[in-house]
Amino acid sequence: MTVPFAPSARSSVGIEWELMLADGQTGDLVGRAPEIMPALEEATALERHTVTAELLTNTVEVTSGVGDTVAAAVDDISDAIDAVRTQTDPLGIELMCAGSHPFARWYDQQVTDKTRYEKLIERTQWWGRNMMIWGIHVHVGIEDVNKVFPIIHALTGYIPHLQALSASSPFWAGERTGYASNRALVFQQLPTTGLPWQLSTWAEYEAYLDDMERTGVIADSTEVRWDIRPAPRWGTIEIRACDGMSTLPELAAVASLVQTLVESFSRELDEGRELVALQPWYTRENKWRAARYGLDADVIVGRDGTQVPVREHLRETFERLEPLAAELKCAKEFAELSAILDRGASYQRQVAVAEAADGDLREVARSLIREFRNGPTLREHVGLGRLEAPRPI
Numbered sequence: 602m603t604v605p606f607a608p609s610a611r612s613s614v615g616i617e618w619e620l621m622l623a624d625g626q627t628g629d630l631v632g633r634a635p636e637i638m639p640a641l642e643e644a645t646a647l648e649r650h651t652v653t654a655e656l657l658t659n660t661v662e663v664t665s666g667v668g669d670t671v672a673a674a675v676d677d678i679s680d681a682i683d684a685v686r687t688q689t690d691p692l693g694i695e696l697m698c699a700g701s702h703p704f705a706r707w708y709d710q711q712v713t714d715k716t717r718y719e720k721l722i723e724r725t726q727w728w729g730r731n732m733m734i735w736g737i738h739v740h741v742g743i744e745d746v747n748k749v750f751p752i753i754h755a756l757t758g759y760i761p762h763l764q765a766l767s768a769s770s771p772f773w774a775g776e777r778t779g780y781a782s783n784r785a786l787v788f789q790q791l792p793t794t795g796l797p798w799q800l801s802t803w804a805e806y807e808a809y810l811d812d813m814e815r816t817g818v819i820a821d822s823t824e825v826r827w828d829i830r831p832a833p834r835w836g837t838i839e840i841r842a843c844d845g846m847s848t849l850p851e852l853a854a855v856a857s858l859v860q861t862l863v864e865s866f867s868r869e870l871d872e873g874r875e876l877v878a879l880q881p882w883y884t885r886e887n888k889w890r891a892a893r894y895g896l897d898a899d900v901i902v903g904r905d906g907t908q909v910p911v912r913e914h915l916r917e918t919f920e921r922l923e924p925l926a927a928e929l930k931c932a933k934e935f936a937e938l939s940a941i942l943d944r945g946a947s948y949q950r951q952v953a954v955a956e957a958a959d960g961d962l963r964e965v966a967r968s969l970i971r972e973f974r975n976g977p978t979l980r981e982h983v984g985l986g987r988l989e990a991p992r993p994i
Contacts, residue, residue: 602811604822606749606803609667609742609836612864612929614674616665616856617738619655619845620685620973621702625695628966630705632658634713637688650681656718656732658711661685667742667835671860671931675853682849697969698735699947700770700784700844703955703962707731707774725791732791734784735845737767739856740837741863746803752866753797753829753838754878759862760796760828760842761891761900762918765911766938767843767855768895769947772962777955781895781948784844785888788826793819796884797827806831828888838863842888847947847969848976854937860929861922879904895948912942947972 622631634654638661641652649666663681668674682696689696707730712718722729743749768781780786789795793813800806813819822833828842840859846852866876879887883901890898891911898911919938926935945953950972951965958964 602807602814604803604807604810604833606743606746606831606833607836609744610669611742611744611867612860613742613837614665614668614671614856614860615740615835615837616668616674616678616852617662617740618664618678618698618852619660619662619735619737620682621697621699621735622659622661622689623695623697623966623970625693625970628695628697628703628963628970630659630702630710631694632711633692633694634658634661636692637661637685637694640688641684644687645681645684648680648684650677650684652681652685654713654715656713656721658713659705660735670929671853671857671934674856675849675934678852679849695970695973697966697973698769698845698847699951699969700736700768700782701734701773701787703772703951703965703969704775705733707733728787728790731787734770734788736784736788736841737843737846737852737855739840739843739859740832740835741840741860742835742837743863743867744836748867748870749803749831749838750800750806751870751876751878752863753831754799755866755876756829756838756840756862757797757884758877758879758887758902759918760884761887761898761911762915763840763842763855763858764844764888764891765894765896765898766858766915766941766946767846767851768891769844769847769951771948771952772955772965775962777952780893781946782844782892785842785892791826793824794826795828796881796888797829799878799881844947847950847972850934850937850976851941851947853931853934854941857926857929857931857934858918858922858938860931861925861935864929865922865925877904896942896946915942 624631638654651664653662655662665674665677770782770784773783832839887900899908900911926932954965954968
């Protein structure tokens, strides 16, 4: 099987963001995407951004065009959100995002009427129906197909860093799970998800796809849902390891980290250096640790088993990549990464709100709605000030 890898501009950026539709008063999910999608599809038909339906009717996905910079892609996302709000605001529907909803349950949700989703649920059954998860996908353009798998394997060493920064699913169906990212472990229950196989060349990837299609596991490459995967149609590497980001600045920050990491690895390959790939048993352990402990995880960062706190390694990484971020014109977005460490990731803010509200998870949902509109503030959550009582929506 031959799978062409489309030409793309080096280190160009595309972003996808899955958003929940919620009742403005209760914070519960509402399955009203079928009501708003026809008008949205018509309104965005000629735009750079898109708005599409997802597996569940309580979700829409906004997607950017191809951006030369993170800012350009984020501008598209912002325009897409504005378009969605033209439909949702009059209906009293709010938008929010996290890796999971604090209290909604799968049996109250409806699957979008689409053959692809019906087949997925038929095959995966209970686990498929439990896929009440939301994430972001960041695409980065790769100009040479021979770079794809070396960069994927180098990036896999940073899955725990990306997962810890984005972790936003501490609650599941009304219970506190004890995990920063419950989504990460739920999603890997589906076939063809989880960590990428350690393939070395594009030819090996083509052989893998051939095996999977021939045995009926997948219909095409889009059904390979690894945490980091090639996207042959776009000529990109797609990072899918992150929970849904709760605010637009945080989304932009993580996208800037992905872009700078990819470009840094690409330059190492240009200079003839071999990229370091951790042993798969280390990457698996790192993923679990980040899902469990988030920004308090210790992660394995070397083939010799060296372990460091992920916060410490993140700050070292930020310092190392900061000049490159300026060169790629994403310095402003990149600076927000340190702010996430300072004020706390979404999972930490959600837990703090729940504790301040005596465990009332409706307040967590309301805080996520407020954050999506206004962004997090230090005094509202776990930053430098004390936690204040949640305000009405």
